[in-house]
Amino acid sequence: MVFRLYYLVRRESAQLLTLTQGSVLSELVGRGPSRMSRLSRLERVRMPSMTDVVRRLERLGMVTRRPDPEDGRAVLVEATPEGERFYAEMIAGREAELRARLDRLDPAERAAIDAALPALTKLIADFHRDDPAAELAVTSEGGTDPR
Amino acid sequence: MVFRLYYLVRRESAQLLTLTQGSVLSELVGRGPSRMSRLSRLERVRMPSMTDVVRRLERLGMVTRRPDPEDGRAVLVEATPEGERFYAEMIAGREAELRARLDRLDPAERAAIDAALPALTKLIADFHRDDPAAELAVTSEGGTDPR
């Protein structure tokens, strides 16, 4: 079921950025500049894969890359103003979409979903607990944050 | 949130088949032989993409392809016995994994998730309603079917 919902929400919104790109941009917008290694850990992807993702985001003008002044090996990736603007719009679109769907449910059904959110969040946290790269944000999502 | 849960369940199980392959195999095991066109509609993918997916499943021995006796243009794809066996194991693995996680929640939390399932199912159906290829199985999932 989760698989289906994932598929569907994804298909409706976010047609311009892929899921991975969106996720990386989200991190950069929400938490500021980050190294490649951190991004790849967060996304659970190897560094070469992240190199490509960042290269594409850079080409789209969403992100810039500069050397880390504190460590000559490292690279700092940062969202551009365009990246921030775009991200805000993307989230707003997704949110609107999902909210419209939710509005078509009965109040009781919405209440049931809302009531299940803490448990679902905990379930997610449980998955993360097993994870070596445990830094991850289980983004606080009360209400019905569509992320 | 849905995105996260998707990511995580997927990462844990189903390492041998990709998501799309699993989904196609699921359809073939559950409903019997199918034409390419139907599979591509179900997966919401263009036919050329499905051609590739089936080719790979075929190479893995999960599936066979034969001409449709009723229509010389069409192709019937069918799960092999190996495909069926493999699928059963995959589902069992996923189910076990998710069930183990669920067991770590409080009874009240499990109850909340269970109570939300009908509403979530309806939400999914609502997404599908907009869809031109509406044939889709909103697989009946009482209890906690991990699909």
Next chain:
DNA sequence: TAATTTTTGTTAGCCTAGCTAAGTGACTTC
């Protein structure tokens, strides 16, 4: 201090999942 090892990235080369455009052959329809 110098030599060695570890860390951070990148490049190269491979696979899978999508797509569009352009074919081919088999049914339908007029």
Next chain:
DNA sequence: GAAGTCACTTAGCTAGGCTAACAAAAATTA
């Protein structure tokens, strides 16, 4: 029976993953 439509496949593109191999900087250790 000619024209059109339908079910696929092939070719060629983009994106997201991977491993292996390498370069350069930083950290260790001799």
